[in-house]
Amino acid sequence: MRMCFATAVVVALAAGPCVAAEFTLAYVGPSGGATVNGLRLGVDESNVQGEFLGVKLTLVPAGGEVPEGAIAVLADAPGKVREIAGRAGSRPVFNLTDTNDALRSACLPNVLHVIPSDAMLADAVGQWSGANPDRPATAAAWHHKAVKFAARDLNRRFLDRFGTPMDGQAWAGWFAARAVGDTLMREPGAGPRELLAALKGADGLDGQKGDPHSFRASGQLRQGLVFVSPDGDLLGEAPVRGAPGGLDSLGNSPCE
Amino acid sequence: MFRSILLTGLIASLATAAPTHRLFVSNEVGDSVTVIDSRSGEVQATVTVGGRPRGIGFSPDRKYVYVALGDDNAIAVIDAQTLKVERKIPAGSDPEAFAVHQDGTIYLSNEDEGLASALDPSTGEILAEIKVGLEPEGVGVSPDGKQVLVTSESSNMVHVISVSEKKLVANILVGARPREVAFSPDGTVFWVTSEVAGHVSKVDRASNKVVAVNNRLRREINPRVKPKGVLLSHDGSRLYISLGRGNAVAALDPDTLAVQATAEVGVRAWGLALSRDGKRLYTANGPDATVSVVDTESMKEVATIPTGEMPWGLALDD
Numbered sequence: 060m061r062m063c064f065a066t067a068v069v070v071a072l073a074a075g076p077c078v079a080a081e082f083t084l085a086y087v088g089p090s091g092g093a094t095v096n097g098l099r100l101g102v103d104e105s106n107v108q109g110e111f112l113g114v115k116l117t118l119v120p121a122g123g124e125v126p127e128g129a130i131a132v133l134a135d136a137p138g139k140v141r142e143i144a145g146r147a148g149s150r151p152v153f154n155l156t157d158t159n160d161a162l163r164s165a166c167l168p169n170v171l172h173v174i175p176s177d178a179m180l181a182d183a184v185g186q187w188s189g190a191n192p193d194r195p196a197t198a199a200a201w202h203h204k205a206v207k208f209a210a211r212d213l214n215r216r217f218l219d220r221f222g223t224p225m226d227g228q229a230w231a232g233w234f235a236a237r238a239v240g241d242t243l244m245r246e247p248g249a250g251p252r253e254l255l256a257a258l259k260g261a262d263g264l265d266g267q268k269g270d271p272h273s274f275r276a277s278g279q280l281r282q283g284l285v286f287v288s289p290d291g292d293l294l295g296e297a298p299v300r301g302a303p304g305g306l307d308s309l310g311n312s313p314c315e
Numbered sequence: 316m317f318r319s320i321l322l323t324g325l326i327a328s329l330a331t332a333a334p335t336h337r338l339f340v341s342n343e344v345g346d347s348v349t350v351i352d353s354r355s356g357e358v359q360a361t362v363t364v365g366g367r368p369r370g371i372g373f374s375p376d377r378k379y380v381y382v383a384l385g386d387d388n389a390i391a392v393i394d395a396q397t398l399k400v401e402r403k404i405p406a407g408s409d410p411e412a413f414a415v416h417q418d419g420t421i422y423l424s425n426e427d428e429g430l431a432s433a434l435d436p437s438t439g440e441i442l443a444e445i446k447v448g449l450e451p452e453g454v455g456v457s458p459d460g461k462q463v464l465v466t467s468e469s470s471n472m473v474h475v476i477s478v479s480e481k482k483l484v485a486n487i488l489v490g491a492r493p494r495e496v497a498f499s500p501d502g503t504v505f506w507v508t509s510e511v512a513g514h515v516s517k518v519d520r521a522s523n524k525v526v527a528v529n530n531r532l533r534r535e536i537n538p539r540v541k542p543k544g545v546l547l548s549h550d551g552s553r554l555y556i557s558l559g560r561g562n563a564v565a566a567l568d569p570d571t572l573a574v575q576a577t578a579e580v581g582v583r584a585w586g587l588a589l590s591r592d593g594k595r596l597y598t599a600n601g602p603d604a605t606v607s608v609v610d611t612e613s614m615k616e617v618a619t620i621p622t623g624e625m626p627w628g629l630a631l632d633d
Contacts, residue, residue, distance in 0.1 A: 107429070107449055108470040111486035209468060209492075212427065212450055241471060244488055263512035265491040267469070269541075269560075271511050305538070 079113030080247040083128050084239060085121035087143055088135025094155050096221050097232025098133055104216075104233075105240025112244050116236070125150065130251050131239050133232070144170045150251040151258055153235040154278075156228065163277040166314035169255060172279045173231040173238075175200050178310030183284045183297035186308070190299055196286040200227030201268075202293040205285060208269035234266050234280070241265075269296075270306060277314055281306045332378050335395050338588060339380050339630045340599055340606060341368040345623025348382060350398060351606065353590065353633050356620050360398050364391045370412035370454075371586075371628040374436070375419055380630060381436070383410040383423060390421060390434065395632055404439050407432045412495075412628075414454040414463065416478065422463045424451035431465040431474070433481060443481035447474045453495035457520070458502040466493035466507060473507055475523060485523040490514035490530070497545045497554070499569070506569070508542035508556055515542055515556055515572055529572035536577055537561050544587035544598070548611075557584040557598050564598055564609060576614040580607035588629035599626035 084102065088095060102118045109115050118133075125132055125147050132147045134140055137157040144152045144167050154162065154172040163176050175183075175198070183198035203214050203224030213233070217225035225233075241264070242257045243249060249257065264272040268283045275281055283306060286294040302308040337359065340349040348368060350360040366386025373380060379401070380393040389403040390410060406423055407430060413423035420442065421434040429449055433442040448470025455464040462484070463476040473493060475485040490512025498505045504526070507516050517527040532540045541559030547569060548555065554569040562582050566575045581600025584607065588597040596609040600619075604626060608618040 104449060104469070108472070111448065111470070111472060111474070111483070112488065209450060212469070215427065241491070244471075263491045263509070263514070265469070265471070265511040269511075271491070271513060 078109075078115045080243070081115045081117065082130045082239075082243055083126060084116055084118050084236070085126050085129035085132045086118050086135075087121050087132060087139075088155075090120065092135070093223070093226050093228040094135040094232040096223075097217070097225070097229035097234075098155075098236050099232075100217055100220055100229075101233040101236025101240070105236055105244075108240060108244055112247075114240075114244050114247050116240055116243070118236070130243075130249075130254055133235050135228075135232070140170060141165070141167065148251070149255065151239075151255040153239075155231045155235060160310075160312055163279050163310075163312045164315045166277050170278045171235075171258060171274055172277075173235050174227070175282065175284060176279055176310050176312065178312055179279070179284065180310070182309045183286070186297055186299045186302055187286050187294075194294075195289055196294050197289075198284045198297055199287050200282070200284060201225060201230035202285045202287060204293045205268075207296075209267045213267045230266070234264075234272075237266075238264050238272075275307075275311065277312055279310075279312070284309065332376060332395065334377070334591075335632045337395065337632050338597060338606065339371055339393075339395075339632070340586070340622045340626045341371040341382055341628045342604075342623030342625060343367055343369055343601070343627040344625035347623040348380070348393065349606075349622040349626070351620055353595075353631060356608065356618055358621065361623055362393060362398050362400065364393065364400060365389065365403060369627045370410070370423070371630045372413060372415055373630055373632060375415060375417060377632055379436075380632075381413065381415065381421060383413055385409045385411055385426065390423070390436070392436065404434065404436055406434055407441060407444065412452050412454050414456045416456050416463070417460045422454050422456060422465075422476075424454055424465055426450055426452065429467070431463070431476060433463075445474075445476055445482060447483070448472050448486075453493065453507070455496035455498055455505065457498055457505075458500055462520075464496045464505060466496060468492050468494060468510075471509075473505075473518065487518060487523050487525070489516050489518075489525060490528070494543050495545045497547050499547065500551060506545050506547075506554055508545050510541045510543055510559060513540055513542065515545065515554070515567065517569075517572060527570070527572050529567065529574070532558070532561075532565070532574070535574050536563060536565060543585045546587045546589055548589065549591070549593050553611075555587060555589065555596055557587050559583050559585060562600075564596060566611070566614065578609045578614040578616055580609060580616050581605045581619060586627055586629040588631040590631065591633045597629055597631065599629050601625045601627065 284297040338351040365384040370383035409427040448467025450468040490509030492511035540561035544557035581603035584598040586599035
């Protein structure tokens with residue numbers, strides 16, 4: 060992390076180029092695909108925010124070892140999250156892909172699950188079926204035709220950048236990078252421990268899905284979902300309006 | 316002294332058209348502006364205006380109603396008397412909201428381009444484009460006319476623009492999804508609503524620091540609260556905020572931000588307007604397609620008025 064002089068920070072407000080704090084995010088996963096594209100968009104959008112505040116994020120690919128200077132790890136690595144979490148030390152590890160419920164009830168201290176769990180998806184489908192017994196649907200974290208809550212804007216930015224529609228995996232990558240970015244903008248002096256604590260304590264993270272997002276004790280992101288028809292059309296939002304418990308009506312697995 | 320009052324009144328009447336007593340409502344999905352007689356509560360007209368009208372406000376002389384048309388990349392100019400759409404001024408990409416400077420310049424947010432633009436409506440010239448954060452929305456002009464504020468909804472900031480230099484002089488991080496700003500009459504502080512965070516913040520203009528936050532609105536009012544509109548009462552004693560899906564408006568103490576009173580209104584209350592006498596507060600209720608009329612003394616909804624589809628913003632000429 061390179062510090063600017065106080066006077067330089069004032070100049071940076073007007074001119075922009077001075078970076079007061081730089082952070083490296085380690086990425087474990089395939090070099091292409093929706094998840095890493097979402098991450099790239101999220102890092103770039105965090106840097107739009109950071110340009111005004113003197114904070115810069117860089118995404119670096121990581122293989123077996125977590126780079127020493129990385130402040131967080133972002134993992135598109137189903138089946139390997141526990142192992143990565145064990146190697147990450149005090150750094151927050153974002154699970155972007157693995158939906159396994161046991162991974163949530165294990166309540167790993169440094170893991171934050173952005174992708175919804177199997178239990179969340181199943182509870183959402185249950186709510187839909189209860190209200191619409193004759194219309195099958197699945198649940199997902201995101202839909203490329205969502206427009207409410209500025210989803211329209213995010214879908215357009217992703218499509219413009221990559222030429223492919225934004226799906227739930229892309230959303231998970233995007234959200235993780237934005238959540239890390241926004242937290243570091245507010246605490247540019249943070250190390251991995253402070254970042255993890257701030258993320259776990261945040262109660263108003265913005266996923267462009269309307270409701271504020273926060274992390275449950277299990278590390279699972281509390282979030283709304285969407286209902287999708289067998290033909291891939293957007294049908295509505297989960298939880299259904301008035302579901303008791305609100306966002307926690309969806310797969311709130313307790314710690315074991 | 317009496318003469319000076321008369322003279323002042325005369326100048327005021329020359330400079331400003333007689334009030335039409337009309338409440339203008341932008342209908343985001345209806346592509347129209349509903350015109351309501353604020354004295355009777357009757358709908359007088361529905362003016363077809365163009366694609367995705369959101370931000371709405373008056374020229375300084377109140378002769379014209381400006382409406383930001385996001386899908387037409389323009390500001391529509393409606394004659395407040397005849398209700399004729401006089402013209403549409405190109406305003407850059409996706410204009411969402413705006414504020415009109417005392418000198419007549421329209422400062423607007425271009426949502427999809429991440430820009431704030433200064434538009435001279437008399438010539439149609441875009442005087443400046445200033446890069447701000449993602450999804451810029453709420454715009455406010457300081458009472459002294461020296462600064463313009465623009466919120467960026469997806470970058471969680473209030474950007475402070477110098478009017479003389481047409482450039483950024485400060486960027487203030489606030490709670491997630493900041494949507495609207497309002498200044499105190501003396502310009503020493505401003506307030507900003509944060510929709511996803513559920514906050515209202517007070518910012519000291521001299522230091523550009525957040526000096527008070529109410530982050531308890533969801534606990535104290537209801538868990539669905541999403542602050543959007545913000546407006547200070549004319550006597551400065553109350554800060555009114557609309558609460559979106561909280562389906563309510565709240566009156567806060569402008570200094571401490573403590574909740575003084577709330578009133579239930581229609582679904583997803585966004586746009587706000589206050590009558591000149593301060594007795595009636597209006598909210599635009601999107602999915603309900605209504606405007607609620609709230610008596611500010613009792614803080615009760617006393618009437619609802621039908622609008623076009625998805626009412627967004629309000630502008631009252633009384």
